[in-house]
Amino acid sequence: MGELGVLIPIIGVCIPIVAIWAKHRKDVLQMQIEATASQSAEKAAQYASKVQALEDRVQVLERIVTDRGYDVATQIEALRDTKSVEDNGSGVPLNFSKKEEV
Template sequence: MDAGFLALLIPIIGVSIPIVAIWSKHRQKMMEMQIGATAEASAEKAAQYASQIQRLEDRVQVLERIVTDRGYDVATQIEALRDTRQVEEAGSGVPLEIAKKETA
């Protein structure tokens, strides 16, 4: 190595060290911000999932109460609703006169 090349290399190294240090700090801050944003998004999703799970658990509890309640007779109530609906439908509307054709 000659003296001219060494004289040129020393200032280049002297200027590049602070540039690399500044770039490293900037990169570290960017990564920290990205980690913070990811953590915040994960917390929001976890809260949404917890809310959904709570609603589903509440619905399951209601269904369990319905199924285990001895005085609750689902079939009887459904039939009662059907009977009520048939009575209402029979009283309304226009009766159709459909005659059966006799085949001889």
């Protein structure tokens, strides 16, 4: 019975220590969850702003294509025709002129 008398005070001291540690651990985990949620919200906001910027750029491109779509196609074809006439196969135009130095 003497050994049991020693264990009771030890258990009586350990129980509050374990309870304090468990509460502290719970608080630390709660803070980590809140920090992770905050970081996730920041990343979501960054992604949303990037998506908005991309959507704005696509709208500009769509407007360019729809407003002047035929002109752009015509200009591209004109540039292709000009390049094929000027190109001697090396990528250098044949009709370049060099200014004489005075």
